[in-house]
Amino acid sequence: MSTRASVSGWLKSRFPIDRENMMLRLQEPVPNHLKRWWWCLGGMPAYLFVVQMVTGIILTFYYVPEPSKAYDSVWRITNEVPFGWWVRSLHKWSANLMIVSVILHTLRVFFTGAFRAPRELNWVFGAVLLILTLAFGFTGYSLVYEQLAYWGLTVATNLTEAVPLIGEHLARFARGGDTVGQDTLSRFFVLHIGILPTAVIGFLMLHIGMVRTHGVTELHFKDEQPGKNTFRFYPDHILTELIIGIGLLIVISAVAVIFPLELADKADPLVTPAHIKPEWYFYFTFRWLKLAGLTPAVLTIGLAAALFVLWPFIDKGITAVVKRDLTVPIGVLSVLALLLLTLWEALAH
Helix, strand or coil: CCHHHHHHHHHHHHCCCCHHHHHHHHCCEEEHHHHCHHHCCCHHHHHHHHHHHHHHHHHHCCCCCCCCCHHHHHHHHHHCCCCHHHHHHHHHHHHHHHHHHHHHHHHHHHHCCCCCCCCHHHHHHHHHHHHHHHHHHHHHHHCCCEHHHHHHHHHHHHHHHCCCCCHHHHHHHHHCCCCCCHHHHHHHHHHHHHHHHHHHHHHHHHHHHHHHHHCCCCCCCCCCCCCCCEEEHHHHHHHHHHHHHHHHHHHHHHHHHHCCCCCCCECCCCCCCCCCCCCHHHHHHHHHHHHHCHHHHHHHHHHHHHHHHCHHHHHHHHHHHHCCCCHHHHHHHHHHHHHHHHHHHHHCC
16 A cells, blocks of 8 residues: 555545545535625635734733733834834734724625625624624734823723723723723723733634524625536635635735834823824824713613614514605615714814
8 A cells, every 4th residue: 555545545444534425515506696806805804813813822922911011011022123114014904904894894794785684693793793803903003102192092992981880990990000001001902912812713603503493694796607606616716716815915015015014102101192082093082082071971872782782673663664764765864974073083183
């Protein structure tokens, strides 16, 4: 018996996989609209999450989650560790692109009505993933412990105090005391590298599992040829996803080189910056806070988040009452409102 045959036999005995059955599963039909890459946005956040995990693990080897050392450790990563500036830039830009891709995927699902029965729970899982992604971004930039990061933590925990009944307890737990300090940074570090990744992986598995259970929502277009509404998952769709993944790596690598991250001033609890702004994806909440006031803003944002997560069930109730599909007008008004608040805050001084 040849060495190749021996190795093949050993592998088959240890991994008794039915190759023919596996190939049949890989060749299952996929809706024709997925030939267009802009309909394949669901895989983009998964690719970027892998980039986040790899670069995050590398950064963790050098980062020190202590108020007196956090900023200096990030400075060392940026200026002394070989290619540290590039890894840190990849981590940050892939995080921003991940947020953009999750938002675009959510909008696609919303405006095509793909959240309706029997896919309501998959919308819930996806909505939770968007919220977790935003939390990832917030906890991540807080760890740099720059001036704006420190005061962003202060503002966020103060906002948490405005939550009725439990707000004060939540804020104290998040800070680890009455003010932002050592315990605050430790908590956000654990959130960022432990709790949030575990939650994202869990909900991602549920999300993908539901897609596999119910299948991809089929969309039809006028230019489709009769009788050709599907194509093969392997190799056709796999190649599309592979091209998207490689394209993403090229884009974020180029952006990381062209726009490397810098460091702002070190956190100083005794000096309040003249202008405090969060990351761009929280501009709308910051502007709404200024317009509505602390408690009303917190309550309305919480209500909006709940409506967002539970939208499939709310949409069903609205349709039953008014006998019309109001998804598109409600969605357009909501997106315009968020864009208006975001641009308003972006242009404000």
